[in-house]
Amino acid sequence: MPYYVYILASHSRALYTGVTNDLRRRVWQHRVGFYESHTKRYRINRLVHFETTDSARAAIAREKQIKAWTREKRMALVEQWNAGWLDLSAGWYGPP
Template sequence: MAKQPCVYILASGRRGYIYIGVTSNLAQRVWQHRTGAIEGFAKRRNCKRLVRIEMFESMYDAISREKQLKHWHREWKINLVEAENPDWIDLSLELRLRE
């Protein structure tokens, strides 16, 4: 997968803990989360399942969206994930981002 700004959502499981992040290299960032290379909330809460991705033309737009989503209520975030991924399937499997 080529580098492209995106917002991603990781979860610990179906309707579990939710982590929202931004990156320009999704494959690398998913690998970092899976291996525990990044300290913080996602690691502490075992958020490793990639459940949503939103691609953007610029990093500025991606960061703006990330900030917006981080201020949303939990139920809104759940509804956003379930609108396109009702079973909370790990999208990294489809995108071949897993080791």
């Protein structure tokens, strides 16, 4: 089973890092504000980076590593793979 470490961003580039075993479902939950949370309050719902691993432990360790980084280092990670800060989940759920 794959596990994902993901980074979401708001339009103003507020960031959130999480881990899941179902990326499509989890991103949808963030998009619709399924839970009362930081991501709902600040509209952090655009998938800008994700990594895949086969190990839950590895995914959790990577999430903790990324969360311990400075904001600048997390932003550099996003820009390394997604320089335009495009929403990588655009089109997953049909028209907005």
